[in-house]
Amino acid sequence: MTDKLRLDIPIVLPGIPDASDACVERLLVELKGREGVVAAHLKIEGADVSPQICVHYDPATISLSRIRELVTSTGAVITSRFGHLLWQVKGIRHPRHARTIEGEIKSLPGVIEAEVSSTGVVRVEFNNDQISAAKIEQALVQRALAPLDVGGAADTHRDHQHGGNDQAHAHEQGKEHEAHEHGGILGPNTELIFSLICGAFLGVGFVVEKFLGAVPAWVPIFFFVGAYLFGGFYTVREAIENLRLRKFEIDTLMLVAAAGAAALGAWAEGALLLFLFSLGHGLEHYAMGRAKRAIEALAALAPATASVRRGGEIRDVPVEELQVGDVVVVRPNERLPADGFLTQGTSAINQAPVTGESIPVDKEPVDDISEARRRPDAVGAASRVFAGTINGAGAIEVEVTRLSGDSALAKVIRMVNEAEAQKSPTQRFTERFERIFVPAVLVLAVLLLFAGLIIDEPFSATFYRAMAVLVAASPCALAIATPSAVLSGVARAARGGVLIKGGAPLENLGSLKAIAFDKTGTLTEGRPRITDVIVSEGVTETDLLVAAVAVESLSDHPLAAAIARDGRERLKDAAIPEATQLQSLIGRGVKAVLNGETVWIGKPDMFGAEGIPPLSEAMTSAAQRLRAEGRTTMIVRQGSRDLGAIGLMDTPRTSARAALQALRDLGISRMVMISGDHQRAAEAVAKDVGIDEAWGDLMPEDKVDAIKRLRAESKVAMVGDGVNDAPAMANATVGIAMGAAGSDVALETADVALMADDLQHLPFVVGLSRHTRAIILQNVYISLGVVAFLLPATILGLGIGPAVAMHEGSTLIVVFNALRLLAYRDKFK
Structure with a gap:
């Protein structure tokens, strides 16, 4: 367990007379209930000092950005002391490189938290009093990383950037696809091209050495050295960065092994090692790019321009220039450019890109336009529409209620990108394991160098064995096993209209045995x-x-x-x-x-x-x-x-009984309905939908206690609307909000957000999470199993060539195994 952090968050309470307001009390209840939060309390030091929320938390379990979401969703606004950056960067080559960059960013003064994913997502929480966004960007540039513009559909990152630094905007989301391209003189696939050139040099050198005996001895060595240069280019760069941080990573082990082979005169085997290692990295990037592109496809959903009715005429304007209150004209079969409500026309809207609903939803104009303008969040689902969805056969007019950067689609894109950088429990475990395992392998290799004192063999053979052990024991596959599966699982969920905020809720959801449901709006239609x-x-x-x-x-x-x-x-x-x-x-x-x-x-x-x-x-x-x-x-x-x-x-949902039976089939053995309604009313609904346990007459604090009782027995999820049920959801292992596409609070408070107001999405995401967890375990077993086989095999004489072939093969196996999640089928529609 990492050291706990204490954070004093200055807050502003908009429209709230004092810090004793129920809004703040609800926030404290939510924070205290979150896994990883040790304590949360209010500090009021004087009339001239803003109130502060003091949070003691474990950054390995809950991130500062998650705490920020909970604070802002409750009505309190964090002041400008803390900044939050979410960048797409160009230049991250693989998970080990991501960890190296993460360590360097964390070492900067003023950085509170930093997480870097192998797909180029960088999330940084920092103190504006000590460091600026510009300095963090400069530090990234010094490490050959280029922050990309990510705007378009996501627009500016205003709600996540509180430091007032313009550089901290999330920029052009439409260009996100460049994030996985680690760049170079030959373009985005330089590492893969270098590895192929390395292979060509290796092949020519091998042919010259074996079949052209008349040529001078330096000729094949020339080709092998060329193979070393191209195959080891990125490995050397990585090793230098790690050594500067006093870290021994897998790349360092590979470089030592290749250098050792050259010292023994085994140029061909050293070149083969670097060729297979660099080829594995190149293919790994190519495969991971597929998962990344599944997420990036979300960014392309919203059109670049909108047809706006202004001054009695219709003109095309960039979506970034749309203002709240603008009326946009959407022709048949066009994508909607913004969130809003219908003012004219009727049509069936395909909402699958945002909510995952498989059937187009009929839409009609609002009854009272002035009331809809006054309370846009209260507009019914029959009149509310979202950016990125597809209009049907009827022409419609939509009044814009959210700027492009605040649309449901933009929030999903932003949150999915943040989820990439947040590590799951298994990933944290494997990283801790590597930090112990890699130095242990180095110690073992050094000990093997003295094997000649015990067995009768030349030092060259002993040195060769030690280098082979270095290769065999390098846990490359283990490093990529979990992040590749989490990325694929999050991408598949987003494509199905479900937002999962990181690896932790994804894994926890996959191991649940109990789910608690709120009644109104969850098991019922929510239209009493x-x-x-x-x-x-x-x-x-x-x-x-x-x-x-x-x-x-x-x-x-x-x-x-x-x-x-x-x-x-x-x-x-x-x-x-x-x-x-x-x-x-x-x-x-x-x-x-x-x-x-x-x-x-x-x-x-x-x-x-x-x-x-x-x-x-x-x-x-x-x-x-x-x-x-x-x-x-x-x-x-x-x-x-x-x-x-x-x-x-209230009318029970027609899909509730089937959805609950599907959950039972998936292994959810206990389902409880908790409600503020009278016990009789709760029991009546529970009987209709097929739930055995109904707990009624519960106040909000009673719901929290109910969740705590359930959680004391096992992991439990809480399904609600994300607003009235927020404290109970916070105390559950996983909080799940329904109908989140139309609710900012639900999007921000939930660990898992079902964008559609459809209970059928719940079996889908539970099934996907179970499948993801199974693949994560498979990948861990494969990666550790290969190391467990190769370690004794190389000690007993297996050569570097076969060892590196199996080593890199296992890396590719776990990546492609994870990619199977992108093809996961929703069996419950």
């Missing part, structure tokens, strides 16, 4: 309907519904939306006054002011607690009757008078 209205004596249904609609229209909770929507339908043309001062009583209800009187709307349990007078006998009886029928029950009180009770019923 009013089924019953019971009024008190002397109160009309109109009185009750006018008060309820006036207050609930201010809230965005699903139950509030249902009361406002269905209440308006029942009231028809009745005038509805405006309520003010809405206050959410989390997990219980709301209160507001209407016509000078306080109106409470909430669960029956809310009344009679925390200073709120209890219900009348008539209302208590009505609530019990509704609950007995499995209704979600809301009581309405205005002033001191109980107006009545409203019963609601």
Whole structure:
């Protein structure tokens, strides 16, 4: 376990009167529940000092960028003290090189965290008081790495860059494909070309030496030296970088072995070693490039230009110039350029590129454009559209609600790129293993040099054996085994409309035995309907519904939306006054002011607690009757008078039962529904969808306790909407948010985000994670198995040539084994 870090994060609380607000309390609950966070508490040092959240965390388990996401999604904004960079760079050659660069960046003063992936993704967290983004970029350039522009669909990285450094923007995402190209004088495939030239020199030298005995002895050596120069070019560069950091990596071992072979006069075998080693690296890059391109394909989904209606005419403008409120015209079969809502036209939109939905979704204009502008996040799925999706046969007009850099597609691209740089538990284990294993191999090789003191053989044979052991024991395949599988798994999930934030949730999801589900919007449609209205004596249904609609229209909770929507339908043309001062009583209800009187709307349990007078006998009886029928029950009180009770019923998702059965088939042995609803209502829904355990009457803090109880027994995932369920999701092993394409909070708080509001994607991602975990284990077994075979074999006399052939062969096997994940089929659609 690495050393724990303490971080004091200055925060700004927009629109929040003080640091004791529930927003901050929710953030602390979320942080404390995250694996890797040892402690989190609020520091308030004085009126003239901004409040700080003090977080003690393990950077090997949770990254600072993940903490940043949780802070910002809760409503607190990190101040300019900390900067965050996410770059695509050109020049990373392989995982060992990535680790070398990572170590160099971490050594820079002011760098808090750094992660570098073999595909060229560099993520850096730094302190602006000590180092700037420009200096970090300069350090990369000094190491022959070129940060690429990554904008286009992803636009600028404003929400991740808090240091005010323009250089830290994530730039042109459309050019990301260059990231895996490690460059050189002969273009992106220089290393592969050099290895082939090395092979050509080796072949000519071998023919001259074996079949043309009349030529001078220096001629074949000339060709072998040429092979050394081309085959060892990148190896020498890597070895020098490692030695500068006082590290002995695999490249150093290979170079020592090749130099040793030359010292013994075995030029051909040394050249063969470098040829196969460099060829393996070149092919490894080519194969890994396939996985990388699967992610990069996301960036090409959004069109470069949009047809905008401005000044009475339609003109084409770059998508980067679109502004919130612009109206874009989308013709049949065109890709949508921005997130927004329909104002005119109807069509069926293919949302598969973003949400993974296999069937086009019918879209229609919003009923109230002004209301949609005021609350764009509350626009229904039937009117909301996303950049990168494909229009059907009808021409439509869409009002833009997000800038190009803030679209759901841009966020997915950005988060997938960050996920590449975040290491899984197995990857961290293999890196720790290598740090111990490589020096141990060097010690073994040195000891073998003295074998002549025990057995009767010339020093040349002893030296040759020691070099062969160096080659055999180099864990190249182990270094690439996990990152190649994680990259392929994350890429395949993204293509299927699921965002997985790194190797840790991917592996954890693959080993789960239990899943907890929120009820509303997860196992149900999330569109409850009013089924019953019971009024008190002397109160009309109109009185009750006018008060309820006036207050609930201010809230965005699903139950509030249902009361406002269905209440308006029942009231028809009745005038509805405006309520003010809405206050959410989390997990219980709301209160507001209407016509000078306080109106409470909430669960029956809310009344009679925390200073709120209890219900009348008539209302208590009505609530019990509704609950007995499995209704979600809301009581309405205005002033001191109980107006009545409203019963609601949510419809279970038609796909829920099949999805849950598919999860059982995958090995999920325990599924629990947790809900704030009355136990009877929760049990009614659980019975409909096929869940045996239903825990009702839970406040948000009770849901957290429920998850903690489940987690004490085994790993558990929590599936919810990412907003009301955020604390419970934070305390689960893996938090899974549904319908994340339309919710910024869900995208940022979840470990796994199902972009579509479709439960069928859950068996897909669990199955993919299980398959990924199996491939990771296969790769680790293959890589360690080859080393375990070659180590004694070379000690007993196996030559360098066969050893390096098996060594590089195992590297390619694990890479191509990982690439099988890109072809994983969704069996549950």
